[in-house]
Amino acid sequence: MMQQLSKLKPFLVSIMGLALGLLAGSLVAAFAGENPLDVLMIMVKGAFGTLHDQGMVIYFASILIATGLAVAIPFQAGVFNIGAEGQTLIGAMACALAALHLPQDLPAFVAVTVSILAAVLAAGVWGGIAGAIRAFRGGHEVIGSIMLNFIAAGLTGWLVVGTFQTSDSQNPETAAIAEQWRLGRFPAFDGAPATVAILISLMAAVIFWIVIEKTRPGFRLKAVRQSPDAAQVAGYSVAWTRFWAFFAGSAACGLAAAAMVLGEAGRFRMEMSEGFGFLGIPVALLGRGRPVGVVFAAFLFAALHHGASALDIEATKVTRDLAQVIAAVVVIFVVAQARFKSANGERR
Amino acid sequence: MDSLSLIELFLSALRFAAPLILAAVAGLYSERSGVIQIALEGFMLFGAFVGATSAHILGDGVAGLFMASGFGMIVGMFYGVLVLKLKADQIVAGTAINMLAWGGIPVVSKMLFDVTSNTPALEASERLPNWVPIVVALTVVAVTYVLIQKTSFGLWLTVAGEKPEALRAAGVSPAGVRWIALMISGGVAALGGALLSISLASSYTRNMTAGRGFMALAALILGKWKPIPACIACLLFGVCEVAQLKLQGVMIPGFGVVPVQLVQILPYAITMFLLAGVVGESRAPAKLGQS
Numbered sequence: 123m124m125q126q127l128s129k130l131k132p133f134l135v136s137i138m139g140l141a142l143g144l145l146a147g148s149l150v151a152a153f154a155g156e157n158p159l160d161v162l163m164i165m166v167k168g169a170f171g172t173l174h175d176q177g178m179v180i181y182f183a184s185i186l187i188a189t190g191l192a193v194a195i196p197f198q199a200g201v202f203n204i205g206a207e208g209q210t211l212i213g214a215m216a217c218a219l220a221a222l223h224l225p226q227d228l229p230a231f232v233a234v235t236v237s238i239l240a241a242v243l244a245a246g247v248w249g250g251i252a253g254a255i256r257a258f259r260g261g262h263e264v265i266g267s268i269m270l271n272f273i274a275a276g277l278t279g280w281l282v283v284g285t286f287q288t289s290d291s292q293n294p295e296t297a298a299i300a301e302q303w304r305l306g307r308f309p310a311f312d313g314a315p316a317t318v319a320i321l322i323s324l325m326a327a328v329i330f331w332i333v334i335e336k337t338r339p340g341f342r343l344k345a346v347r348q349s350p351d352a353a354q355v356a357g358y359s360v361a362w363t364r365f366w367a368f369f370a371g372s373a374a375c376g377l378a379a380a381a382m383v384l385g386e387a388g389r390f391r392m393e394m395s396e397g398f399g400f401l402g403i404p405v406a407l408l409g410r411g412r413p414v415g416v417v418f419a420a421f422l423f424a425a426l427h428h429g430a431s432a433l434d435i436e437a438t439k440v441t442r443d444l445a446q447v448i449a450a451v452v453v454i455f456v457v458a459q460a461r462f463k464s465a466n467g468e469r470r
Numbered sequence: 471m472d473s474l475s476l477i478e479l480f481l482s483a484l485r486f487a488a489p490l491i492l493a494a495v496a497g498l499y500s501e502r503s504g505v506i507q508i509a510l511e512g513f514m515l516f517g518a519f520v521g522a523t524s525a526h527i528l529g530d531g532v533a534g535l536f537m538a539s540g541f542g543m544i545v546g547m548f549y550g551v552l553v554l555k556l557k558a559d560q561i562v563a564g565t566a567i568n569m570l571a572w573g574g575i576p577v578v579s580k581m582l583f584d585v586t587s588n589t590p591a592l593e594a595s596e597r598l599p600n601w602v603p604i605v606v607a608l609t610v611v612a613v614t615y616v617l618i619q620k621t622s623f624g625l626w627l628t629v630a631g632e633k634p635e636a637l638r639a640a641g642v643s644p645a646g647v648r649w650i651a652l653m654i655s656g657g658v659a660a661l662g663g664a665l666l667s668i669s670l671a672s673s674y675t676r677n678m679t680a681g682r683g684f685m686a687l688a689a690l691i692l693g694k695w696k697p698i699p700a701c702i703a704c705l706l707f708g709v710c711e712v713a714q715l716k717l718q719g720v721m722i723p724g725f726g727v728v729p730v731q732l733v734q735i736l737p738y739a740i741t742m743f744l745l746a747g748v749v750g751e752s753r754a755p756a757k758l759g760q761s
Contacts, residue, residue: 251742255742265687268681269685269738273735403565446569453569457562
């Protein structure tokens with residue numbers, strides 16, 4: 123009985139965190155002079171009102187599963203990745219450049235696969251820089267990964283404005299990728315960019331589950347998080363384990379990038395990530411760093427993100443930023459309740 | 471270049487470095503006492519917003535500074551509740567504070583001014599003159615230096631981060647010292663943010679701290695958790711920021727005009743190099759993160 127209860131507790135904490143977040147959001151809305159119930163209704167209707175809205179939620183979920191994994195996977199080894207935003211941008215740039223420069227006579231399946239792999243690899247290498255500095259030099263990964271966010275924004279901005287700017291648009295964006303090389307949209311959602319990207323992201327979550335539950339590397343991750351010293355004695359390389367965990371997490375951002383570039387925009391666009399990398403943090407925390415939890419949390423935050431965008435139009439005193447407040451409260455509650463253990467005790 | 475313009479250059483670098491110096495000193499109090507301080511960015515943003523808002527409403531820049539650091543202290547205490555009372559993971563809790571600042575400030579800004587992105591521009595009389603950031607920053611560094619070197623509180627601070635059990639044996643509560651350290655940390659970092667919005671700029675704009683809280687942390691590590699070396703490390707970033715302004719649109723023979731995006735990533739790239747190179751050699755307080 124006690125054991126069942128303790129298994130249930132993480133779930134209850136997440137539910138309560140979410141409830142508290144919504145409550146805080148309602149209070150803020152009330153304080154701003156809106157009727158909280160109206161605000162909630164606008165958000166629910168905004169998220170699920172039409173087939174197109176539901177498709178958008180699926181689209182955002184395919185992104186947030188990936189950025190949530192980007193945080194959850196390194197956390198398995200006790201390192202904290204807050205650079206998913208930059209990793210996604212770099213992955214998106216790599217994805218678009220690959221799709222634009224591959225020989226045009228390639229079969230679509232090959233071209234799309236190569237473009238996705240390019241995104242995954244580029245995102246992984248980009249985050250891997252911060253991971254390597256942490257693992258081998260002891261420089262803090264939180265500082266490193268957030269610096270890489272700024273550098274990624276500058277670098278991709280420079281590339282798109284300076285070199286790959288399309289001539290048929292005034293906006294900072296690359297040329298369009300050939301139609302047949304984009305991810306197929308599910309026809310049911312009224313043209314919304316709900317694509318096979320959601321299946322790819324779900325597959326990534328399944329692989330993550332198999333690795334941590336069934337394989338030796340998965341065991342190694344947990345060993346390094348729970349007791350780096352013991353892991354070292356057992357013959358595991360703590361540094362390499364942390365590095366690969368960081369690399370794998372960052373690489374997941376490539377899937378988010380592909381969902382945006384090949385699924386929605388059909389090109390790289392400056393500022394195309396609407397803070398999805400940062401949203402990965404509440405997704406991973408609400409999902410307690412577990413694959414199933416991340417998937418559920420990603421759908422929840424996808425609905426929250428899309429629902430809140432309706433506030434910009436339909437509410438006068440609050441904007442979509444309300445979703446951010448709710449996310450922050452969720453994180454604060456979950457982190458205060460749960461004994462999350464990152465490797466910060468012996469960082470250098 | 472004659473010596474007069476060199477001095478001018480130095481002073482403007484110091485002026486740009488001032489918010490960063492304050493943030494680094496803020497981090498110093500917290501981390502010396504054994505608590506990791508990832509929330510500096512959030513403290514600074516809150517300070518920038520509360521400072522500019524108060525200066526606008528009260529019509530006085532100095533009042534803005536006081537309100538900002540007062541509010542920063544409250545946020546610092548809130549961080550204390552999370553990590554000292556509830557024993558939350560310090561890095562994730564710090565990130566939560568940052569997220570609260572990123573998301574919460576636009577919401578409040580919308581309530582007060584009907585826009586999410588900035589506060590109303592301050593009148594010249596409400597802003598603070600050029601020399602204020604320099605004087606405030608150097609004063610705080612000097613006071614911190616004396617406090618750490620000469621007072622018993624400074625000693626407690628260091629022992630709380632190195633050997634808390636010794637402090638307990640001497641009848642001083644390490645947790646008590648950390649509460650005070652976090653309060654000072656919040657107040658000082660918010661002061662840095664307020665200087666940014668009240669003196670260096672003339673209003674709060676969205677995310678105006680642009681990662682300074684994290685750079686300050688890198689400078690602190692580079693400065694080995696000591697006030698004066700950390701201050702010098704921040705100055706390096708100040709020089710970088712001045713260079714950034716001077717480099718924009720400049721022609722370099724054989725290369726062309728330096729692209730503005732590349733110039734802008736300069737301080738972040740330097741931080742990465744420092745993190746990878748020198749910083750690894752620096753020794754943190756023994757109990758950092760374990761409180």
